[in-house]
Amino acid sequence: MEWLLIFEKGIWFGLAAMGFAVLFNVPTRTLAPIFIMGAFGGLTKAIMLHYEINVIGASFAGATLIGFISIFFAHEKHAPPPIFAIPAVIPMVPGIFAYRMMIGLISLAGKIDNTAYTRIMSETTNNGLKVMFILMGLATGVGLPMLITRKDSAKDLRFKRNRKVTG
């Protein structure tokens, strides 16, 4: 039952990714790959969270998986990798943490007594840092295939032969 709930999450991750894909106006041929990538990336995160791995590490792992699959689909469907990767990682953007951080920041600015201030301050810092590190993890994970192969373009990841640079 527990695993069923985790796998159900995959569908919702995929659906959220697809919603954002349409919002970002991606080409139609990339919609199905984005659903698959969103689902698998999200599942990776959910499974790792289930084994009580830190949310930052789990998001990074999910984004890395998405980054590598995006290279495959980029060749398959002839579109740059970020087109697939960005909508697919959006469901992992820490919306709830960002929401709590913002509410915290705003209540810190209001009339507030000292004990409450310390408590809210520590919660807000915690949430804010989580947001920052998760976002960094997502961006690094998505870019990881490019970073470790030291290539500027995903096209070069497949064409091993030396292309003559014109000009």
Add this chain to the structure above:
Amino acid sequence: MAENLEKQEIKDIGDTLLEIAMYLLVSGASTGRVRTTVERISANFSFNTYILISQRTILLNMYDGDNDCVFNGLKRTPPHHVNFTMISGISRLSWFVVNEDWGIGKIKEELARVKQLAHYPRLVTLVLTGLAGAAFCRLAGGGPLEMGVVFIASTIGLFIRQETTKLNFNPYLCIYFAAFTASMIAAGFIKLDVAKIHEPAFATSVLFLIPGVPLINAFSDLIDGNLNNGLIRGINGFIISFTIALGLLTSMAILHI
């Protein structure tokens, strides 16, 4: 190749490169991608191109084989609006230029075609965004009732955002209106006691607005060493998040949630 080009043709190439950079930037490409694409196309004409990219302006200089400056241009960009079909189209264009040695006429033709590619029908966008909101709510721990509430809130919120954008409001203000509407609807349902689990329903009703592209691009730019652009995109993302929070706060203040 550069020697045979007429002055008019060089100007044409420069203008087109500026236009391509502008479209890439406003459609949500990272700074590195804009630079690589422009350099890839101009290398095919045997020009060295240097480009300075900032959030609202692009500066481009082209040098020929003798290192003489043959073109320089500055272009102001319109407000950013994420459009991945444009990025994909321009990326394909740039590879056609390299692999099939396209001339400037053909590039302009293809650019005009890419610009005209259709958006998704409005209803499809609205419904799928609503579904994405519902999915977010489910992931945050909401049940079917909460998902329904968030679906309605997200759909109407996005509708408001599209309408206010059409009326030419300030982009941040459009997001504020959308966040306010969506959270107001969610809060209304919570007040009526339809949604039993409050935090997911309320917080996820505005998640369709999260600045995912600015924030992810901000960090990819920072990793890439484009610190200026990265910081500016990050601040943009932060202001958008702040605006969303203000929208939430307004409805919290009105309905006392």
